[in-house]
Amino acid sequence: MIQTVYAQRRQAVMAVIGQGTAVFASAPTSLMHHDVDHVFRQDSDFYYLTGFDEPGAVLVLAPHHEEHQVILFVRPKDKDKETWSGRRLGVDAAKEQLGVDTVFPIQELNEQLLNYLKLADRLYYHLGHDQALNEILLKHWQRLLATYAKRGTGPVAIEDAHLLLQSLRRIKQPEELTLMREAIAISVKAHNHARAIARPGRYEYEVQAEMEHLFRLAGGSPAYPSIVASGDNACILHYIENQRQMQAGDLLLIDAGCCYRYYNADITRTFPVDGQFTTEQRILYELVLDAQLKAIAAVQPDSPFNSFHDVATRTITAGLVDLGLLVGDVNTLIEEKKHKAFFMHGTGHFLGLDVHDSGTLRNPDKTWQPFRPGNVVTVEPGIYISPDYEPVEGQPQLPERWKGIGIRIEDDVLVTAKGPEVLTAGVPKALKDIEY
Numbered sequence: 502m503i504q505t506v507y508a509q510r511r512q513a514v515m516a517v518i519g520q521g522t523a524v525f526a527s528a529p530t531s532l533m534h535h536d537v538d539h540v541f542r543q544d545s546d547f548y549y550l551t552g553f554d555e556p557g558a559v560l561v562l563a564p565h566h567e568e569h570q571v572i573l574f575v576r577p578k579d580k581d582k583e584t585w586s587g588r589r590l591g592v593d594a595a596k597e598q599l600g601v602d603t604v605f606p607i608q609e610l611n612e613q614l615l616n617y618l619k620l621a622d623r624l625y626y627h628l629g630h631d632q633a634l635n636e637i638l639l640k641h642w643q644r645l646l647a648t649y650a651k652r653g654t655g656p657v658a659i660e661d662a663h664l665l666l667q668s669l670r671r672i673k674q675p676e677e678l679t680l681m682r683e684a685i686a687i688s689v690k691a692h693n694h695a696r697a698i699a700r701p702g703r704y705e706y707e708v709q710a711e712m713e714h715l716f717r718l719a720g721g722s723p724a725y726p727s728i729v730a731s732g733d734n735a736c737i738l739h740y741i742e743n744q745r746q747m748q749a750g751d752l753l754l755i756d757a758g759c760c761y762r763y764y765n766a767d768i769t770r771t772f773p774v775d776g777q778f779t780t781e782q783r784i785l786y787e788l789v790l791d792a793q794l795k796a797i798a799a800v801q802p803d804s805p806f807n808s809f810h811d812v813a814t815r816t817i818t819a820g821l822v823d824l825g826l827l828v829g830d831v832n833t834l835i836e837e838k839k840h841k842a843f844f845m846h847g848t849g850h851f852l853g854l855d856v857h858d859s860g861t862l863r864n865p866d867k868t869w870q871p872f873r874p875g876n877v878v879t880v881e882p883g884i885y886i887s888p889d890y891e892p893v894e895g896q897p898q899l900p901e902r903w904k905g906i907g908i909r910i911e912d913d914v915l916v917t918a919k920g921p922e923v924l925t926a927g928v929p930k931a932l933k934d935i936e937y
């Protein structure tokens with residue numbers, strides 16, 4: 502992405518904080534185990550404002566400062582360290598390439614920070630996993646507070662810097678949508694390939710491997726641990742072992758998406774591995790699909806965020822009552838959360854730099870935020886009937902033929918002024934397209 506996009510985002514933040522100072526840190530590095538490095542993944546807020554993907558960096562925004570408003574701290578060049586753990590941009594090149602006002606080596610953070618904090622009225626900082634950095638900032642804040650009475654300046658409060666970005670990040674810019682469409686195109690291809698190769702006798706991990714092979718071939722990586730869940734396993738929401746051999750009569754639930762240049766896709770499809778649904782599988786599939794299509798239709802600009810979940814919940818609950826799997830009045834069942842025995846998760850989340858992306862859903866008065874053009878949300882209702890399903894009091898025992906069926910259908914949807922646009926429509930979900 503070109504540097505001006507990041508510069509505009511920083512300007513948007515600075516316009517909001519005015520006399521404040523905001524500090525954004527890169528993600529901490531971590532070891533996998535013993536001496537082996539984890540793959541580094543930049544913090545999404547930091548990346549959103551810099552496009553810089555190195556660890557050991559801190560961005561300071563100080564719009565009120567006389568000399569520098571955008572200050573970056575980076576790891577300095579170090580021949581020996583770079584031999585072991587990779588290239589570093591370094592101070593000089595960062596100054597030339599990243600469009601910031603000044604760059605310091607990260608070792609100078611502690612001493613330089615005071616200069617950018619002492620005139621600020623607020624400090625914006627997300628207390629994160631980097632305890633050392635948390636301590637540096639809290640220590641500065643404490644010291645400045647101690648001298649506030651004498652000087653009359655300095656931050657009087659800390660606000661969460663992550664919340665500063667959520668209203669920006671939830672509206673995707675054209676450059677972001679281009680990358681999301683690419684992540685989705687790769688994922689669509691992988692899902693269609695998976696459906697072509699999944700057969701009784703093959704293992705879940707084979708399907709996973711072929712999908713992730715396509716992600717990697719396109720320069721991407723799995724956005725999250727791929728779920729390839731056949732038979733009963735589909736009733737475990739976060740099943741990621743993917744070790745089972747598929748059997749005739751199984752449904753296969755695949756929840757997998759590609760991350761491409763930091764942007765994520767998140768797609769789920771469920772289909773029979775031998776091309777034919779059983780009667781019960783088909784009935785439940787059609788119910789989930791009906792709920793999903795209605796939920797997608799509810800993703801309209803200005804509708805409150807809970808509207809699509811309400812539609813999905815109502816459709817599924819009413820359908821389960823019609824089938825005799827739940828007994829009672831639909832409204833009462835929903836109020837008493839009885840549907841959660843079968844549909845126990847939300848209907849969707851924002852999607853973007855993070856799979857569960859930034860974006861506050863509710864206002865302080867408990868009303869819901871509305872959908873807005875530029876939002877990208879997943880729509881992913883499901884029904885899961887555990888193999889050892891036990892009804893709560895007042896609900897019926899279920900015949901065995903309904904048990905061990907798990908179904909979820911998940912699309913990624915862009916809110917436009919004209920309504921929902923399904924970005925993941927390239928993976929079929931209609932019965933006629935997945936049965937053979």
Ligand code: GLY
Pocket residue numbers: 725756767856881911
């Ligand atoms: N794959 C993660 C989710 O659906 O939220």
Ligand code: MN
Pocket residue numbers: 756757767768769911
């Ligand atoms: Mn998913």
Ligand code: MN
Pocket residue numbers: 767850879881911
């Ligand atoms: Mn999802």
